[in-house]
Amino acid sequence: MGGIEAVFFGLLVLVLGTLVVANAWGVIDAKVAAAGAAREATLAFVQAPAGSDPTSSARAAAVRAIVAQGRDVARMTMLVSGDLARCSRVVAEVRYRVPLIIVPVLGGLGSGFTASARHSELVDPYRSGLPRTASCATPR
Amino acid sequence: MPTLVLVLVVLAAIAVDSAVVFLGQRQLGDAAAAAANDAASSLSDPSFYRSGRVALDPTVARRVADASVVAQDRSGVSIDGPVDVRVEGRQVCVSLTGHVEAIFGRAIPGVPHATTVRARATATAAGDRGTAVQHRSLC
Numbered sequence: 001m002g003g004i005e006a007v008f009f010g011l012l013v014l015v016l017g018t019l020v021v022a023n024a025w026g027v028i029d030a031k032v033a034a035a036g037a038a039r040e041a042t043l044a045f046v047q048a049p050a051g052s053d054p055t056s057s058a059r060a061a062a063v064r065a066i067v068a069q070g071r072d073v074a075r076m077t078m079l080v081s082g083d084l085a086r087c088s089r090v091v092a093e094v095r096y097r098v099p100l101i102i103v104p105v106l107g108g109l110g111s112g113f114t115a116s117a118r119h120s121e122l123v124d125p126y127r128s129g130l131p132r133t134a135s136c137a138t139p140r
Numbered sequence: 141m142p143t144l145v146l147v148l149v150v151l152a153a154i155a156v157d158s159a160v161v162f163l164g165q166r167q168l169g170d171a172a173a174a175a176a177n178d179a180a181s182s183l184s185d186p187s188f189y190r191s192g193r194v195a196l197d198p199t200v201a202r203r204v205a206d207a208s209v210v211a212q213d214r215s216g217v218s219i220d221g222p223v224d225v226r227v228e229g230r231q232v233c234v235s236l237t238g239h240v241e242a243i244f245g246r247a248i249p250g251v252p253h254a255t256t257v258r259a260r261a262t263a264t265a266a267g268d269r270g271t272a273v274q275h276r277s278l279c
Contacts (some may be wrong), residue, residue: 010144010145011145013145013146013149014145014148014149016149017146017149017152018149018152020149020154021149021152021153021156024156024243024244025156025159028159028160028163029159031163031216032163032166035166035167035170035213036162038213039170067168080142087279088210089207091211093213116215117213117215118211118212118213119170119213120172120174120211120212121174121177122177122178122180122181122204122208124181125181126181126183133242
């Protein structure tokens with residue numbers, strides 16, 4: 001009889017432990033995906049052709065990165081700040097909502113987790129066709 | 141059996157912590173690469189207009205690299221010490237050192253609570269004739 005109790009307790013520990021680890025792993029995995037998407041979005045923005053819509057290019061690059069990671073685009077939100085002008089600092093922040101796996105006994109924690117990542121790049125001060133002077137490349 | 145299962149859970153926790161360290165290492169690498177890219181745009185105007193030579197201004201490169209690192213996401217890694225920026229000719233090398241806090245490791249005896257991670261990146265300003273510095277010779 002004692003052996004069966006040990007088996008049940010072992011299974012309980014296994015299930016709870018697996019769920020806790022799976023939740024943690026899910027958040028880390030989403031953070032990796034968000035970081036990749038933020039990086040791609042920033043690069044797409046600063047390298048967008050002059051006169052084009054850099055935000056659309058950034059959004060498309062982030063979507064491609066998230067899809068390539070096998071993630072759901074609907075869970076992703078993105079915010080880009082900065083202008084496509086010489087020396088402008090562009091910052092892209094990608095947030096990805098991670099669905100929560102409810103852990104029995106310990107319960108659920110809200111509606112899930114949000115993994116976010118940010119990346120920043122400087123627009124090339126010597127690019128042609130863009131407004132502003134190469135002020136960041138000269139000492140002040 | 142409970143002991144065996146507990147050992148499995150602890151091993152899984154260590155695996156998650158390893159992934160966290162990997163994530164922190166990647167973030168640090170991204171920050172170093174972005175800082176090096178940004179700093180590679182700090183061309184020295186006097187050098188170019190006086191001698192026609194493309195070279196980086198070390199002072200501006202350091203300032204730009206510092207600003208770039210500050211702007212990056214460092215939620216998964218804490219940067220220790222100043223940003224190391226080395227400039228030679230038109231090549232810049234940015235080195236960063238940081239530490240990543242463990243998630244589950246703090247509760248497991250014998251497992252380090254934090255892991256030191258390092259990253260460095262090189263960028264070279266292109267467009268000049270010839271190469272002033274050999275490829276990635278700084279780092």
